[in-house]
Amino acid sequence: MKTKLYFIAAICLSAFLASCEKTVSFDDEFKIDNEMQFAKITANSEYTKIESQSGNGYIMYKELTDGKTGLKPYFTDEVKVLYTGWFKRYWTKDDTFTGDNGNVFKNKVIFDSTADRNDIPSKFTVGGSLVDGFSTALQHMEVGDKWEVWIPWQLGYGAAGRGDIKGYTTMVFEIELLEVVGRNP
Numbered sequence: 001m002k003t004k005l006y007f008i009a010a011i012c013l014s015a016f017l018a019s020c021e022k023t024v025s026f027d028d029e030f031k032i033d034n035e036m037q038f039a040k041i042t043a044n045s046e047y048t049k050i051e052s053q054s055g056n057g058y059i060m061y062k063e064l065t066d067g068k069t070g071l072k073p074y075f076t077d078e079v080k081v082l083y084t085g086w087f088k089r090y091w092t093k094d095d096t097f098t099g100d101n102g103n104v105f106k107n108k109v110i111f112d113s114t115a116d117r118n119d120i121p122s123k124f125t126v127g128g129s130l131v132d133g134f135s136t137a138l139q140h141m142e143v144g145d146k147w148e149v150w151i152p153w154q155l156g157y158g159a160a161g162r163g164d165i166k167g168y169t170t171m172v173f174e175i176e177l178l179e180v181v182g183r184n185p
Contacts, residue, residue, distance in 0.1 A: 031153070031168035037091040038152045038170045052136045052155055059133045060150040064174070067144020071180060075127035078181040079138060082121055084113040085173045087165065111165060121178050131156050137175055146176040 038060070041047050047060040053075075073079050088095075088107050095108035114122055124130055126138045133151030141147060153159070153168045161167035 027166075027168070030166060033091050034153060034168050034170040037088075038150060041150045047150070050136055050140055052132050053139075054132050054155075056132060057152055057154040059136050059152070059155060061137060061140075062148045063145065064148055065144070065146035065176070067142040067146075067177065069143045071143045072141065073126050073138055073177070073180045075135070075139060076125065078123060078125050079177060080121040080123050080179040080181055081138070082114045082119060082176040082178060083173055084110060084115060085171055086110045087169050087171050091170075109164070111163075111171075123181060131171075133171070134173060134175070137173070138177065141175070141177040143177055143180060146174070149173045149175055 041060045042049065044060075047062050049058050049060055051058045087109055089105075089109065090107055093105075093107050096104055096106055098104050110116075114120060124138075126135055130138075131151065133149065133155035136155065137147060137149045137151075149172070151171045151173065153170060156169060156171045157165050157167070159167040161169060165171070
């Protein structure tokens with residue numbers, strides 16, 4: 001009799017635990033994939049870590065060109081920059097790949113670029129409407145610097161996303177700081 005009770009209890013406990021298991025959705029997989037890619041960059045010795053002043057995380061960057069000017073913008077400064085921002089739909093796949101059905105997919109998505117606007121520099125207030133990660137990078141760059149900047153979703157468009165950029169997206173920018181336009185008091 002005791003054996004039957006233990007058996008029934010074990011079945012009930014198994015059923016209860018199985019019902020409590022969290023199913024992994026496509027969004028969960030996307031978030032995990034993006035976080036894993038950012039973790040890979042964090043572990044790469046070619047990249048340097050910069051903590052955000054907001055305390056919400058950090059960015060990773062690699063210097064492509066050293067401006068050697070010493071002039072860095074403040075949070076309240078206006079700057080002129082050239083940039084390209086992109087992300088991947090699947091970090092484990094190439095920029096373009098052929099799917100199982102033979103269709104070619106564009107995996108690397110350039111969502112904004114001054115190159116698409118005849119390389120006319122964009123003008124921003126560093127602490128204005130920019131995402132935290134972009135603002136963080138600018139505050140550490142010198143005029144003339146060109147960086148590859150990796151921004152985790154927490155310092156980008158967050159869990160909600162924006163436009164074509166889904167929530168939890170790791171974004172990558174190539175940013176060239178051309179000029180500090182003016183110092184705001």
